[in-house]
Amino acid sequence: MDNLQPPPPQCFIICATGHLKTMDVLSGLTLFLIFLLTLLFLSALWKQQKRSSVLPPGPTPIPLLGTPRYVTFNIICKHFPKLQEKYGNVFTIWQLGDPIVILCGYKMVREALINHAEEFSQRPTLPLGDELTKGYNFQSSTTHWRHFRRFILTTLRNIGVGKAPVEERSFMEAQQLIEAMSQMEGKPFNPIGLLGCAVFNMMSFVLFGKRFDYKDKKLHDLISNTRNHINNVLSRTSQIINTFPIILKFPFLWKMHCKDTLCLQSFVEEQIQSHKENRDKPRDFIDFFLQKIKKEEGNGDSIFCDTSLHMFITGLLAAGTDTTTSTLKYCLARIAQFPEIQAKVQQEIDDVTGSQRPPGLSDRPHLPYTNAVIHELQRHLDLAPTGFYHALSKDTEFQGFTLHKGTRVIPYLSSVLFDPTQWETPDEFNPGHFLDEKGQFRAKPAFMAFSAGKRECLGVSLARMEIFLFFSALLQKFTFCPTTGQRLSPRPPIPTKFHFILTSQIKAVLRSSKAA
Numbered sequence: 001m002d003n004l005q006p007p008p009p010q011c012f013i014i015c016a017t018g019h020l021k022t023m024d025v026l027s028g029l030t031l032f033l034i035f036l037l038t039l040l041f042l043s044a045l046w047k048q049q050k051r052s053s054v055l056p057p058g059p060t061p062i063p064l065l066g067t068p069r070y071v072t073f074n075i076i077c078k079h080f081p082k083l084q085e086k087y088g089n090v091f092t093i094w095q096l097g098d099p100i101v102i103l104c105g106y107k108m109v110r111e112a113l114i115n116h117a118e119e120f121s122q123r124p125t126l127p128l129g130d131e132l133t134k135g136y137n138f139q140s141s142t143t144h145w146r147h148f149r150r151f152i153l154t155t156l157r158n159i160g161v162g163k164a165p166v167e168e169r170s171f172m173e174a175q176q177l178i179e180a181m182s183q184m185e186g187k188p189f190n191p192i193g194l195l196g197c198a199v200f201n202m203m204s205f206v207l208f209g210k211r212f213d214y215k216d217k218k219l220h221d222l223i224s225n226t227r228n229h230i231n232n233v234l235s236r237t238s239q240i241i242n243t244f245p246i247i248l249k250f251p252f253l254w255k256m257h258c259k260d261t262l263c264l265q266s267f268v269e270e271q272i273q274s275h276k277e278n279r280d281k282p283r284d285f286i287d288f289f290l291q292k293i294k295k296e297e298g299n300g301d302s303i304f305c306d307t308s309l310h311m312f313i314t315g316l317l318a319a320g321t322d323t324t325t326s327t328l329k330y331c332l333a334r335i336a337q338f339p340e341i342q343a344k345v346q347q348e349i350d351d352v353t354g355s356q357r358p359p360g361l362s363d364r365p366h367l368p369y370t371n372a373v374i375h376e377l378q379r380h381l382d383l384a385p386t387g388f389y390h391a392l393s394k395d396t397e398f399q400g401f402t403l404h405k406g407t408r409v410i411p412y413l414s415s416v417l418f419d420p421t422q423w424e425t426p427d428e429f430n431p432g433h434f435l436d437e438k439g440q441f442r443a444k445p446a447f448m449a450f451s452a453g454k455r456e457c458l459g460v461s462l463a464r465m466e467i468f469l470f471f472s473a474l475l476q477k478f479t480f481c482p483t484t485g486q487r488l489s490p491r492p493p494i495p496t497k498f499h500f501i502l503t504s505q506i507k508a509v510l511r512s513s514k515a516a
């Protein structure tokens, strides 16, 4: 009687033979869980099989996990050349349960971004970005982006991007840059800090109508905020948050990660406030946007409001600073490795503008070799190998496959910039790629450093203008030389290239020729 234990709680299960059996609740629950997981796994497998049958081929994914080997968090494109070789110019990889279609080579990317421009124009939703920007960003999958894109492009033109007002400002900034670099004359130095100041000041002029002194600590803090912001957006942590948006329910978990974005946002907020207090005739981006908000007053559905102004300015500041700075740094450090090409550029500039004035936009048609060298430098740099993710705006038949609305797409821009069907010597540094037989500049449609189609880089004209004006002004005054041991192979792997951009040093030697 003493040893009599109460029997464990019992439950019924139906065994494989269809008979009812009893077992304790814990074992029953475990079995039930295993049954549920098997069901989940099988349904994921079935869904994946069903979708795979209409999608481009690719490595076999593990249900629920995808193809982890190829979806490493940071530089996923390092596997693409091998996959392209195996599966062709369009293939699929899986991230967890979602397919990502990769497009390779000029013809395939053009077919998608130009010939099917509308279908490939969406962006996938990124929950972290939406949370941070309250939905006002270029990644947003809503249709707002079209209105903002149109407005921003028109406004940049109205401010004078590609024309005299912004050109004048670039001359002034180039002069500051030259003076600051002259102090480093002949000594090894890393110009990325000075270039960052000049580029940030250009963005700041366009957006807020102001510039900072190169010694101002605030300027350096802001530059570092923009760089960290971009690194955060592309980071493994952001990818985890976007994959498991439940994390956003715990602000203390992600706000630390996004502290640079929040710093940028609060700086932008100050600028907007000071513009509101001192309204004058519209000169910069904030002025034009505030004018638009006023015009739309009374329209309860207007998307032009203080919040969208705030968020888009922060987005533009971030998108336009580090990209152009890194490009200019690469241009200087790389041209230093090609002394003959550099001398030819300098000779061309001397012949066209002499030493009295810096090259301007109207000189560009008369500087075909300089223009070709800049394009070739950007092609080799390959700054954004995968651009940003695109997504299908509707179900689309493409190359014999069915791509469902919302499917994510990566236009693999590297494969276009180095496509052997488009470039005579793709891996070599060869300005001849952009010159015709008469030595005149020839534009190449496969030059997709800024991508193409409806989502082509929105800052392309500002970036091209800055790169041309700063690069040619600096080469007019200095000869850039490499310091020892910093040579780059013709087509270095991406991590090496970014390391080179961030860390390489050069020497700037004042030219003693007639242009100096």
Ligand code: HEM
Pocket (backbone or CB within 6 Å): 138, 139, 145, 149, 315, 316, 319, 320, 321, 323, 324, 327, 383, 384, 387, 388, 389, 390, 449, 450, 451, 452, 454, 455, 456, 457, 458, 459, 460, 462, 463
């Ligand atoms: C050398 C400098 C730059 C390069 C190489 C570059 C490259 C790119 C690339 C490849 C894209 C992705 C396009 C796509 O998804 O198909 C992009 C998008 C974008 N860029 Fe740039 N960019 C540069 C400078 C700038 C500047 C100066 C600004 C700001 C004024 C800017 C603003 C943007 C914006 C807002 C987008 C998103 C456009 C959209 O989604 O509609 N970029 N850029």
